[in-house]
Amino acid sequence: MNYKKTGLILVSLSIIITLAAVIVSLSRQPGKAVPLFPGSNRNVTVIYLTGPIAFSQQPSLFGAGTTTEQALRDLERAEKDPSLRAVVIRINSPGGSAAASQELYAQVERLKKAGKKVVASFGDVAASGGYYTGVAAHKIVADPATITGSIGVISTVPNLQELYSKIGYRERIFKSGAHKDMLSPSRPLTPEEERIMQEIINDTYEQFVQAVARGRKLPLDRVRSLADGRIYTGAQAQELNLVDELGGLRDAVKLAAKLAGIKGEPRVIEYRARGLFDFLKPFSAWHGFFRWPGDPANQLFPWPLPTVFTTIKY
Numbered sequence: 001m002n003y004k005k006t007g008l009i010l011v012s013l014s015i016i017i018t019l020a021a022v023i024v025s026l027s028r029q030p031g032k033a034v035p036l037f038p039g040s041n042r043n044v045t046v047i048y049l050t051g052p053i054a055f056s057q058q059p060s061l062f063g064a065g066t067t068t069e070q071a072l073r074d075l076e077r078a079e080k081d082p083s084l085r086a087v088v089i090r091i092n093s094p095g096g097s098a099a100a101s102q103e104l105y106a107q108v109e110r111l112k113k114a115g116k117k118v119v120a121s122f123g124d125v126a127a128s129g130g131y132y133t134g135v136a137a138h139k140i141v142a143d144p145a146t147i148t149g150s151i152g153v154i155s156t157v158p159n160l161q162e163l164y165s166k167i168g169y170r171e172r173i174f175k176s177g178a179h180k181d182m183l184s185p186s187r188p189l190t191p192e193e194e195r196i197m198q199e200i201i202n203d204t205y206e207q208f209v210q211a212v213a214r215g216r217k218l219p220l221d222r223v224r225s226l227a228d229g230r231i232y233t234g235a236q237a238q239e240l241n242l243v244d245e246l247g248g249l250r251d252a253v254k255l256a257a258k259l260a261g262i263k264g265e266p267r268v269i270e271y272r273a274r275g276l277f278d279f280l281k282p283f284s285a286w287h288g289f290f291r292w293p294g295d296p297a298n299q300l301f302p303w304p305l306p307t308v309f310t311t312i313k314y
Helices: 003-027 068-080 098-113 129-134 161-167 191-216 220-226 234-239 249-259 276-280 296-300
Strands: 043-050 084-093 117-127 139-142 147-149 231-233 267-270
Touching: 043 068, 043 249, 068 084, 068 098, 084 129, 084 249, 098 117, 098 129, 098 191, 117 129, 117 249, 129 147, 129 191, 139 234, 139 249, 147 234, 191 220, 231 234
Parallel strands: 043 084, 043 267, 084 117, 117 139, 117 147
Antiparallel strands: 147 231
């Protein structure tokens, strides 16, 4: 084996990967929005919200899909892009963090205040926090078989006391108040702490109900009657006035263009942040070494992995 030649190849690959990482990183730096097609007044952008909704790391060098934070950046970019007249948010999410869902909702509201027409397009699943985000749009388009709804709040507090006892793990806790460790997995909740948690859930649930009532222009009591956590198909949701129209992404783009008063065929643009391996993906030789989100093999593992601490979830 020619070790010198192998070493030179490895060093060269390292340099190429480092340069690619720098280019990708610089391309993601926030800056002043620049019109993508300055001479066009027919621009509609499609922004993707895919997977669990959560505040997490920025998209990695290796292209780990469309994160919540990437969607937020794209929505803000669309808000500031003077060449855009309409935005379609393609939602394929089962929900997630309540706080992150509320930030997405608030950013869609800012888009509307900036004069953009906004249409939410529901894919396979747009439930709970995914639905919360969608109700901020001017209109919602869902496929007949879309799974949506799931209007409600959930939080789980793990109790690992018996497991810790079996493995001999013990904690000595020092705290400033009686409830400072109320979410510790090393002990069960007290009745008072259960009451506190339920009040938090009830308050967060009421915020969800009010957002749906505002967005869908429905009475609060009507929303509460639908908001027991159950899921609906897109067809059922339309009958209940939880979505406006049935159709796919193309139908949502046409509706957005119509709302914006665009004559003729709209110019559809997308904001994409790509990782290094997104550029390498077409080369099948890499496929044996790296798996991509959406591959059947990846369905064995959620993307991203669930959090290990207690959160309030839509």
